[in-house]
Amino acid sequence: MPHTLEIVLPPEHRENEQMLRLQAARSLRIAQDTIVHTEILRASLDARGKHPVYRLRTEVYVDGEVFTPESAILDGFRPVDGKKGTVIIVGAGPAGYFAALELIELGIKPIVLDRGKDARARRRDLKAIQQYGEVNPHSNYCFGEGGAGTYSDGKLYTRSLKRGVVQKSLRLLVEHGAKSDILTEAHPHIGSNKLPEVVQNIRATIEQYGGEVHFDQFVVDFILHQQRMEGVVTQYLGTEQAPYQKEWRADAVILATGHSARDIYTLCFEKGIKIEAKPFALGVRVEHPQPIVDAVQYRQMPRSEYLPAASYSLVCQVRERGVFSFCMCPGGLVVPAATAPGEIVVNGMSMSRRDSPYANSGVVTAIEPEDMLPWAKHGVFSHMEFQAEVERNMFRMGDGSQKAPALRLTDFISGKLSSSLPKSSYIQGLFPAPLYELLPPFVYKRLRDGLSEFGKMMKGYYTAEANVIGTESRTSSPVRIPRDPLTYQHVEIMGLYPCGEGAGYAGGIISAAMDGQNVARAVVAGMG
Numbered sequence: 001m002p003h004t005l006e007i008v009l010p011p012e013h014r015e016n017e018q019m020l021r022l023q024a025a026r027s028l029r030i031a032q033d034t035i036v037h038t039e040i041l042r043a044s045l046d047a048r049g050k051h052p053v054y055r056l057r058t059e060v061y062v063d064g065e066v067f068t069p070e071s072a073i074l075d076g077f078r079p080v081d082g083k084k085g086t087v088i089i090v091g092a093g094p095a096g097y098f099a100a101l102e103l104i105e106l107g108i109k110p111i112v113l114d115r116g117k118d119a120r121a122r123r124r125d126l127k128a129i130q131q132y133g134e135v136n137p138h139s140n141y142c143f144g145e146g147g148a149g150t151y152s153d154g155k156l157y158t159r160s161l162k163r164g165v166v167q168k169s170l171r172l173l174v175e176h177g178a179k180s181d182i183l184t185e186a187h188p189h190i191g192s193n194k195l196p197e198v199v200q201n202i203r204a205t206i207e208q209y210g211g212e213v214h215f216d217q218f219v220v221d222f223i224l225h226q227q228r229m230e231g232v233v234t235q236y237l238g239t240e241q242a243p244y245q246k247e248w249r250a251d252a253v254i255l256a257t258g259h260s261a262r263d264i265y266t267l268c269f270e271k272g273i274k275i276e277a278k279p280f281a282l283g284v285r286v287e288h289p290q291p292i293v294d295a296v297q298y299r300q301m302p303r304s305e306y307l308p309a310a311s312y313s314l315v316c317q318v319r320e321r322g323v324f325s326f327c328m329c330p331g332g333l334v335v336p337a338a339t340a341p342g343e344i345v346v347n348g349m350s351m352s353r354r355d356s357p358y359a360n361s362g363v364v365t366a367i368e369p370e371d372m373l374p375w376a377k378h379g380v381f382s383h384m385e386f387q388a389e390v391e392r393n394m395f396r397m398g399d400g401s402q403k404a405p406a407l408r409l410t411d412f413i414s415g416k417l418s419s420s421l422p423k424s425s426y427i428q429g430l431f432p433a434p435l436y437e438l439l440p441p442f443v444y445k446r447l448r449d450g451l452s453e454f455g456k457m458m459k460g461y462y463t464a465e466a467n468v469i470g471t472e473s474r475t476s477s478p479v480r481i482p483r484d485p486l487t488y489q490h491v492e493i494m495g496l497y498p499c500g501e502g503a504g505y506a507g508g509i510i511s512a513a514m515d516g517q518n519v520a521r522a523v524v525a526g527m528g
Contacts, residue, residue, distance in 0.1 A: 002059040002067070003028055004041070011306035014043075014054045024060045037061040044186035045308070047297055052307060073105075073168065074175050080210040082109040085527050087520075088232060088248055089113070090219055090264075091256035093147020094509045095500025097199065099254050099516035100206050100213075101172060106524045110211040111250060113234055115218040115261075116144025118203070119196040126151065129336050130427050133401035138218060138237055141337045141347060142260040142474065145215065146199035148501075149509040151335065151349055156188040156510050169513040176201040187311075191352025219264065220245070222253075222271050229253045229496040252495045252523045256516060257502040259477040260339045262384060264502065268481065269380065274492050277372070277383045278480035278504045281326065282390065282473045283364030283447050284435065285334055285346045286409065287424055288466045293330065293359045296460045309354040312361070312461075316453040323450025326362035326475055334360050334426040336402045337474055343391035344404055346426070346469050358425045362472040363454075365446040383478035390439065394470045397433045405433030409466035412436065413448050413455075422465050435470050480504030488522035497523055 005027050013019040017038070025032040042057040061067050085108045089096045092114035100110035115138045116122060122144035128134040129141070142148045156170065170188065174180050177198045182188035190198065203213050216238035223231040231249035257264045268275050290310075294303040297310035309331035315324035327347070331354030337347035348360045367383060375382040375389075397405050404426060411418040418432040436444050455462025481498035482491045483505075490496040499505065499519040506512040 002039075002061045002065055005058050005060060007056045007058050009054050009056060011045075011052060011054060011304060014306065020056065020058065024058065028060065028062075030062065034062045035060060036063060036065065037067040039067060040184045042186060043181075043184045047310070050299070052298055070171075072175055073171055074205065077104055077205070077209050078107070080104050080107055080109040082210075084108055085524075086111060086250040087252045087254060087523055088250040089254045089256055090232060091147065091258060091261075091500070091502065092116075092145050092203075092213060092215075093256060093258050093500065094149050094512040095256035095502075095506060095516035095519075096147075096254070097202050097206070097516070098169060098172070098513035099256060099499060099520040100211055101202065102517045102520035103524070104206065104209045104211055106520065108524055108527070110206065111248060112206065112211065112213040113217040113219065113232070113248065114143075114145060114213070114215050115237065116140075116215060118215050119145040119150065119200050121215075129338070129402060133403075133428060135338045135341050135402070137340045138216075140339055141335060142258060142339050145203065146195060147258050148260070148337070148347075148474070149512070150195045150199055151192050156182055156190065166510060166514065168517070169510050172202075173198060176205065189350070189352075189354075191354075192349040193351045217246075219267070222267065222273070223247060223249065224271060224493070227492060228494040229490075251527055252497060254497045254499050254516075254519055254523065255481065255503060256499040256512075259501040260474055261502055262388070265381070265384065265479045273490065273496070274482060275380050276480050276482060277369065277380050278476075278478060279366060279368050280383060280387070280478045281324075281364035281366050281475040282387060282443060282471070283323075283326075283362060284412075284439075285348060285360055285469045285472045286363050286451070286466055287334055287358050287360040287426075287469060288461070288463070289422075290331055290357050290359045292460050292463060292465065296458055309359065311359070312458060314454045314457055316450055316457070318365070318446045318449045318453070321366050321368070321446055323363065323365045323446055323453075325454075326364050326472070328359070328361035330354050330359050331356045332358065332360050332425070334358075334424065334469060336404075336426075336428060338391070338402065342395050343388070344394035344398065344402065344471060345391055345473055346404055346471065347474065356425055360425070362475065363447060363451060364472055364475055365443060365450065367443075367478075371442060380479065386440075387473050387478050390443075390471055391473055393438050397438060398431065402428040403431050404428065404469050405435060405438060406430040406467045406469045407432065407435050408464045409451065409462065409468050410464045412468040413452055413462075415448070422467055424467050424469070426469065430467060430469060433470070435468060438470060476507050477502055477504045487526060488519045489526065
């Protein structure tokens with residue numbers, strides 16, 4: 001049996017195999033040349049001490065012990081032809097694509113329908129919103145191949161371990177082009193410049209084994225018969241051929257549309273499919289110069305070339321409500337995430353090298369049903385309408401472009417208008433605006449007090465060099481599509497399987513991927 005050790009290395013030796021073996025040999029009190037293989041199981045950066053170090057949980061194989069790598073998951077895939085069943089998947093994000101892979105592995109044919117464009121064509125729409133402020137409501141930072149995850153930093157860690165085995169999702173990403181270190185890093189990350197290629201490779205696998213993927217297919221109706229979902233109707237949005245509507249029928253429908261598909265929630269309501277309001281979080285995106293975060297976390301200036309851009313995770317309670325950092329992007333960019341004209345929504349992302357001079361993070365507060373009494377007239381859409389109203393208010397303060405309202409962090413806390421703003425990674429530009437008036441009073445007060453507390457918790461966080469940008473509102477879905485916890489099927493509609501972030505059951509790439517896998521297995525179990 002191999003020995004399992006924790007080996008501590010300085011950052012400059014993190015990738016040094018010889019140093020790893022030397023430390024292992026010293027720990028085991030054996031000759032270094034008797035070690036035949038080392039396998040890192042877990043790697044984490046520990047910056048708590050005077051000098052940052054890497055802690056590596058390592059399996060060490062010595063003479064007479066054989067390391068056998070796991071077989072590739074894709075080695076077990078076989079072509080599907082629909083004879084064992086066909087499943088429609090609405091949405092080509094992490095939940096939809098990983099559900100499709102799981103179905104193929106189980107011998108069922110998936111048909112993936114997405115309203116947006118493939119990853120390559122999607123770039124033109126992202127350029128339009130970046131450079132000209134033009135928002136395509138069907139192809140943007142949230143809609144299109146890979147979903148919001150493709151252009152939302154590519155962080156792969158999750159606390160949702162109860163939803164399934166994380167390692168399978170990570171291994172599938174590696175088998176489709178991601179670097180293998182995501183299998184061992186405590187906070188794995190791919191990068192928004194690398195993810196498009198990975199998701200395109202996943203699509204190629206789906207198609208190679210007999211699945212189908214169709215873009216520019218916007219779901220406009222459900223085919224229901226006696227409380228059973230039999231398929232969907234789509235409107236073709238592309239330009240390669242004449243517009244048309246098409247019926248798609250299958251044994252089951254997985255609804256994996258992401259947290260911003262408001263029209264799908266409306267369609268569910270109109271068709272009598274039960275949905276419900278769901279608590280979510282809303283706030284702002286805070287952007288610091290990266291060296292400020294580095295200096296606080298590493299206690300050194302400048303940061304060593306062997307250390308990654310530093311991150312942070314902060315949380316506090318304000319009047320019995322949580323205020324917390326969300327989707328922290330070290331060395332990252334703030335990007336426009338609106339999904340319709342007339343709204344301002346921001347998000348963060350990082351490239352694989354995380355080499356931007358800025359660090360940004362959402363800072364949000366929980367929105368609970370008792371906060372929503374003024375919006376109660378909207379019923380199940382109360383949270384969604386509240387979310388949309390805040391986004392429209394942000395837009396109305398501007399000049400009709402995607403410029404975002406902002407304040408210096410110190411001015412946000414003081415409740416005064418900034419006379420100027422620091423430089424920002426946000427390409428569309430920022431303008432000083434009274435966020436303390438644009439945000440609902442209860443939201444502003446919680447964020448103000450929470451950010452003040454963050455300044456006490458993290459020395460250097462409270463600074464006039466940081467921007468507070470409105471608004472970070474797409475943290476999760478404000479609507480839940482309820483499902484049975486055992487069968488994963490909708491509580492009232494047979495053959496309908498709500499899935500992922502859009503249904504209210506995930507929050508991030510990996511948790512969405514695992515939910516897709518779980519739902520796919522449940523679909524197949526139901527078909528049997």
